[in-house]
Amino acid sequence: MTHHDRNTVLPPDYDLAPEYSEVEGRDGKTYLQFATQMTTFYKQTYGEHSRFFLALREGRLIGAKCPKCGNVAVPANTWHCPICNFAEMQEVELPHRGVLAQTAPITIFPSSSFIGDAPFARGYVDVATDAPIAGFLPSRLRTTTGLVRPGIFVKGIELKCVFEDATVGCIRDIFWVPMSEVPAQLRNKQPLRASELDFASPTPPAMAVTPAGKDRLLQALEAMRQLMTKVEKSPRAQKDLQGQDAVVGVHTSGGDFGLRVANSRLHVLDALPAKVDFTIVAGDPGIFTRWVHDGSLTDAAVEGSLWLPHKEAFRLLPVLDRLPRSTRRDLHSS
């Protein structure tokens, strides 16, 4: 994570209270543990990489080209070709378009430094596509069509390089979006800035209502109403919902409905509410039936069968996913 929006390298809550606490071993004996850390601060030189990052600051993308074999180091991370007995390489200007070298993984469970950023996609971009030999650029991948999901960043798609409005000299100064999402008049713009694209208000995918979808929605609504009633009686489920407040519109192939989470309760609304915080889209309403029967809305979003507009929507899903289990535990024990 970068610290563009912070005054310190470490986030303020990235710390522990000093503690020497007892912990019980498997042998029943008492052991002691202490809270500590291994933080190192750096003012780390970019050294020979500086030219690449200085170029990023200026809205340019550069590589290092070997005059002998034509190898283009992307990014420009070395200036002597390892293939040609370390022949001196020359700076070349790279295009702001490229091709995704492989289908990209989407990270759901990030490391502690990236908590709050998930889900996000990373991938290798082939930028020097005309070169006979070339390195791939490790890249951040973003879409304007809602939360990232499988099926967008697949091998071979054409990508456009986008620069953050404010660049500092960091690999996160840039990211790549599918060229097909970039308006025609912006496709050749260099540098294209993030604020020239609209990431904030993605259009939900259109959903045609089918008779089969209608049947499945009726089943889903029935299942969700039962869950709603159980939440009324389940302290665990109410605790899961504590502090959550959202009105969600849901489009499905069986028609629309709404979910409201407020005052530690879940409400299933038969019709689309007039005002929603955000809208989600599921081709198959059966996703919601499976959710009630210990399936997972998070998994549906991760697979791409549930469309979400943004990360805030994604953060509600683990809360909802806990409800079936919590209600079962409470209603079993009582």
Added chain:
Amino acid sequence: MRKVGIVGAGITDCRGRWVEATFWDLFQQATRRACQDAKITTDEIDSVIYGIYNDIFEHQAIPESSLTGIIGMANKPGTRVTTGGATGFYAMRMAVMEIASGMSDVVLCIGGEKATDCYDPRSKTATPMVVDTIAKSWDPFYEYPLGATASDSYMQICLAYNDEYPNDIGVPEVRAKIIEMLCHAGNRNPHAQRRLETVTAEQVMASRWIIAPLLRLLEACMYTEGAGALIFACEEKAKEISKRTGVRPIWIKGVGAANESYQPGRGGNYKRLPRIDSDRIAAERAYAAAGVKPADIGIVELHDAFVAQLMVTMAEMGFVPAGQSRRLVDDGIMVDVKSLRDDQRPPKGQVLVNPSGGLIFGGHFVGGSNMFSTWSCRREMLARQIPLGLIHGTGAINACYGGAIVLELGE
């Protein structure tokens, strides 16, 4: 080069966390057990090779220095090896070299990790900090700032393989079936972290996604704390110790290693994305050194960080053609350990894969995981009279480090 044998092995229990021991005691436990197994004292050991992957896990920049005295290695040469997930493999390679070269006659090769003392203050759990500690194996300029993790790095390769060879590792039923077999294996390993678990193929396919569509929760390796030790000896010493213990030596028949470039790309010396060439080259070199072919191997203990990667690695090592790794299950090439008696060899045409339960069910104490594999391979070769076995290690970004060792059952 002198002939080298393995004459003793000892591992600790594999646990998600040891509050009862630091890595000091874990390494001592493993040393003690290996010495008992070989019926030797530490006086007979000439030198030690340590496998410890990550200083941040141990919270000490020269972690092996604090072990020297307490594992009985005072005033002997000691070398630490650290090569990511392949640390154990490279430590064993170093131990073999020490003896093959004539510098030592008996070497203790010991590896382990204390991984889950890490703690993330925001989620109030260990895992995100463990993931972050591993992510610090990536460079600070390009990869780490993008949020690289071990699982998405390995999945980058598996997704690229899946692009190249659809309908192979992408078939969920095949991966789930392999998990089921690995679970059976873990159930019979007394030290396995998940020895009491029962996981069915159905449960695998219903478990939560980590990275769609190739990695569900039940398809991933664990974070383990533990240590494993092996005693390597020159031919003369190995025969002498073998007489003492009444246990046949296991000879090192061939060692192969290869590390691919850090950076992927097209042509030149860049890493080829869809494949794990390091595994292929390492295995080919080990086979060539041993004068054997994959069909001669009866047992493989391989580094299964993730089951999709296990499938790719089995293809790279020549047990199935690239793109047809599902034949491990479809053609029954991978034998279910449950179908064999404890003293039975796998039938011809079949291979025993990770009878320890592997890193997914057995344990994955990174610096010593490959010693854990060797411990298991030796145990099974002795019990089942399997003439030839194969050990595999992989590690670092995009699985770019690879190593393989062919083992031979001695007389």
